Amino acid sequence: MREWGDLNHKRAEAFMAMLAERPSNVVASDEKSFSLIKRCRYVVSGESSIISEAIHLGSVTFFLDTYAEQPHYVYREYAGLTYTQGHEIADAIRKIERGEFRYPVARYADLAD
Numbered sequence: 001m002r003e004w005g006d007l008n009h010k011r012a013e014a015f016m017a018m019l020a021e022r023p024s025n026v027v028a029s030d031e032k033s034f035s036l037i038k039r040c041r042y043v044v045s046g047e048s049s050i051i052s053e054a055i056h057l058g059s060v061t062f063f064l065d066t067y068a069e070q071p072h073y074v075y076r077e078y079a080g081l082t083y084t085q086g087h088e089i090a091d092a093i094r095k096i097e098r099g100e101f102r103y104p105v106a107r108y109a110d111l112a113d
Helices: 010-019 033-039 050-056 086-097 103-109
Strands: 044-047 060-064
Touching: 033 050, 033 086, 044 086, 050 086, 050 103, 060 086
Parallel strands: 044 060
Antiparallel strands: none
16 A cells, blocks of 8 residues: 555545546645645645644635544534535635635634634
């Protein structure tokens, strides 16, 4: 199995297999998180402190909540931050790019302290 950062288990292997069919603008990287965040306008992450850190660094950030079995994640309390499907995040990004939606960063200010 391929080692990729801290992800060294079957779930990571399945995720990497799905990335084989990714769009050309999606890149798999083992670069340090903060280095990536500084270069990217948009950040999508699972349950991680990277969510609040990316907001603090000024990125438009989304929580991809694939943790239905977990009863509570603080990010679920913030409207517009949490999505359960990748296509929902893609739709939100398209709306931002077209000027139809303004990312409510002020709503998430207490996460970015």
